[in-house]
Amino acid sequence: MSDIRTNEEEGKKSLNFIEVFVEKDLAEGKNGGRIQTRFPPEPNGYLHIGHAKAICLDFGIAEKYNGICNLRFDDTNPVKEDVEYVDSIMEDIKWLGFHWNEVYYASDYFQQLYDFAVALIKTDKAYIDELSAEEIARQKGTPTQAGENSPYRNRPVEESLDLFRRMNEGEFEEGRMTLRAKIDMASPNMHFRDPIIYRIIKHPHHRTGTTWKVYPMYDFAHGESDYFEGVTHSLCTLEFEVHRPLYDYFIDSLKTDDYRPRQIEFNRLNLTYTVMSKRKLLRLVKEGLVNGWDDPRMPTICGFRRRGYTPQSIRNFVDKIGYTKYDGVVDMALLEHAVREDLNATSTRVSGVINPVKLILTNYPEEQVEMMEAVNNPEDPESGSHEIAFTRELYIERDDFMEEAAKNFFRLAPDKEVRLKSAYIVKCTGCKKNNNGEIEEIYAECDFATKSGMPESSRKVKGTLHWVSASHSIPAEVRLYDRLFTSENPSEEKDKDFTELLNPDSLQVLTNCRVEAFLKDARPYDHFQFQRIGYFNVDPDSTGGKLVFNRTVSLKDTWTKVKDKA
RNA sequence: UGUCUCAUGGUGUAAUGGUAGCACUGCAGAUUUUGGUUCUGCCUGUCAAGGUUCGAAUCCUUGUGAGACAACCA
Numbered sequence A: 001m002s003d004i005r006t007n008e009e010e011g012k013k014s015l016n017f018i019e020v021f022v023e024k025d026l027a028e029g030k031n032g033g034r035i036q037t038r039f040p041p042e043p044n045g046y047l048h049i050g051h052a053k054a055i056c057l058d059f060g061i062a063e064k065y066n067g068i069c070n071l072r073f074d075d076t077n078p079v080k081e082d083v084e085y086v087d088s089i090m091e092d093i094k095w096l097g098f099h100w101n102e103v104y105y106a107s108d109y110f111q112q113l114y115d116f117a118v119a120l121i122k123t124d125k126a127y128i129d130e131l132s133a134e135e136i137a138r139q140k141g142t143p144t145q146a147g148e149n150s151p152y153r154n155r156p157v158e159e160s161l162d163l164f165r166r167m168n169e170g171e172f173e174e175g176r177m178t179l180r181a182k183i184d185m186a187s188p189n190m191h192f193r194d195p196i197i198y199r200i201i202k203h204p205h206h207r208t209g210t211t212w213k214v215y216p217m218y219d220f221a222h223g224e225s226d227y228f229e230g231v232t233h234s235l236c237t238l239e240f241e242v243h244r245p246l247y248d249y250f251i252d253s254l255k256t257d258d259y260r261p262r263q264i265e266f267n268r269l270n271l272t273y274t275v276m277s278k279r280k281l282l283r284l285v286k287e288g289l290v291n292g293w294d295d296p297r298m299p300t301i302c303g304f305r306r307r308g309y310t311p312q313s314i315r316n317f318v319d320k321i322g323y324t325k326y327d328g329v330v331d332m333a334l335l336e337h338a339v340r341e342d343l344n345a346t347s348t349r350v351s352g353v354i355n356p357v358k359l360i361l362t363n364y365p366e367e368q369v370e371m372m373e374a375v376n377n378p379e380d381p382e383s384g385s386h387e388i389a390f391t392r393e394l395y396i397e398r399d400d401f402m403e404e405a406a407k408n409f410f411r412l413a414p415d416k417e418v419r420l421k422s423a424y425i426v427k428c429t430g431c432k433k434n435n436n437g438e439i440e441e442i443y444a445e446c447d448f449a450t451k452s453g454m455p456e457s458s459r460k461v462k463g464t465l466h467w468v469s470a471s472h473s474i475p476a477e478v479r480l481y482d483r484l485f486t487s488e489n490p491s492e493e494k495d496k497d498f499t500e501l502l503n504p505d506s507l508q509v510l511t512n513c514r515v516e517a518f519l520k521d522a523r524p525y526d527h528f529q530f531q532r533i534g535y536f537n538v539d540p541d542s543t544g545g546k547l548v549f550n551r552t553v554s555l556k557d558t559w560t561k562v563k564d565k566a
Numbered sequence B: 001u002g003u004c005u006c007a008u009g010g011u012g013u014a015a016u017g018g019u020a021g022c023a024c025u026g027c028a029g030a031u032u033u034u035g036g037u038u039c040u041g042c043c044u045g046u047c048a049a050g051g052u053u054c055g056a057a058u059c060c061u062u063g064u065g066a067g068a069c070a071a072c073c074a
Helices: A002-011 A015-026 A049-064 A083-095 A106-122 A133-140 A159-168 A218-229 A238-254 A278-286 A301-307 A311-321 A331-348 A515-522 A558-565
Strands: A036-039 A069-073 A104-105 A124-128 A178-181 A196-200 A214-216 A233-237 A262-266 A348-350 A358-362 A370-374 A385-390 A393-397 A417-420 A424-432 A439-447 A463-465 A468-471 A474-481 A507-515 A528-531 A534-538 A548-554
Touching: A002 A262, A002 A311, A015 A214, A015 A233, A015 A262, A015 A507, A036 A049, A036 A233, A049 A069, A049 A233, A049 A301, A049 A311, A069 A083, A069 A106, A069 A124, A069 A218, A104 A106, A106 A124, A106 A159, A106 A178, A106 A196, A106 A214, A106 A385, A124 A159, A159 A178, A159 A196, A159 A214, A196 A262, A218 A233, A233 A238, A238 A262, A301 A548, A311 A331, A311 A370, A331 A348, A331 A548, A358 A507, A385 A468, A474 A515, A515 A558
Parallel strands: A036 A069, A069 A104, A233 A262, A348 A528, A358 A439, A417 A463, A474 A548
Antiparallel strands: A124 A178, A178 A196, A196 A214, A358 A393, A370 A385, A393 A468, A417 A424, A424 A439, A474 A507, A528 A534, A534 A548
């Protein structure tokens, strides 16, 4: 009986508040039962994980309710925009595994928007203002104080019409005049205080070139674009909440039928130890503080890709954090858990020795080579196995040996036994140090009866070490990434320049690492779990036999636990 | 001294008037040829005060706290 209840509960996953709205609209038969969303980035930077959250929602809602989702570039400000960004945005959406119905550009609607603006002027709902930016700011008032009317507010319609036309013909310099909607300078909502809807920009547009000299502002372009396309649910982040009345106002002035798009706001993603502002990310790139937009320390989608995150792990993460109207900060641990969960199930286990020291098996024949069978992934019985060469001289992790073992250390130490993963149990007999007191070689004896697969191999020993053969392993470069920022919430540290919060140790490059020969055939973005260390992926920089790995994420606290206890 | 929005463990969320649940984190323990994985257990929560109700996280009132809005950005 309890089984039946469990099944019922599992099948009924709770809806987020947006899905509740959507289902209600559907139940009420709004828009003829049609569902249409859009993902509307401005092509002025690369997509980051915050966008991934919006993408999952926009495309996810469409998919769930048999609707469509279009990609629309909100390209109304030519000064900041570029085709480079258009291309990267499309690539990143595809990588996440989503498919848009159509690609649109707000710039496709410049003529329609211009015509709409002219119509507003003709009905005396817009006028050309000649106040400067400073003067407009001054007469706009403050949130708690009403604004004043512009002296140009009651300019004759014909005059505004004429000036608007001449503005677009390039007769006036940038900033000389603007087109403002005539609404209410005393409105408690600042956005209703005669918002600017068109300004002069002479910078060529990446798609329309120099055709236009006036460009619509966001508030004037966004809702109208939604309307032109037939969007039913226009999902955006919380900071646009105050814009919604204006969004509705313009659409009401435009619409001629029952259809109307509906704006719904959700909480933007904030992650600990991360800045998400495009402006700041652009600065990191421009000032060379990181190696480009796809630097694995960046919170960009391409950065995560290069770091070795899988699309599925990002989607699972977004699924876990949900959509609400509460502005919080998500712990990075949640993202990292999603990655480990996905990679644990799929990545091939290999041996990589990050900080090698030689281990010599004094009773093992000098020239002998045994091929040991290494399981590819114990989580996946279908994944098979590969071979790894075992010889007299091996490399093991320097941290896996202690001359005087601490209480909770159960790896290699004089007179102690450990298992060499997939091979033999060995007993440490001593070590050799150089003049500086550093350990140069460790000696051990092999217990030949304990080879993996043999009856004696079931003997229990406390520790299991990963290793590679000194003569068969290949050198590699390993890049260990830490948090880019030292502050848990760099976006909140308002007094500081955020670059002061950069973590100088955020990138460590290790070049004397040794990895098993199996990896020489690995291809860029292949991901592996280095036994007991972490998840790594092959960096696309790996060329000409040089192998470069990025650490995607460490294994859960493996190393710190040991250090704390020792 | 404005308008709008929000408030559930340390974090992110669910419960849509009917037993406050899930995930992450943390801490214990079991299993383990990865100190990984897996499994088990534990810690920790409805911002406050009133009201409505048989019954309130949920509805109402007041208070408190947080965020957004004063770009010719989106």
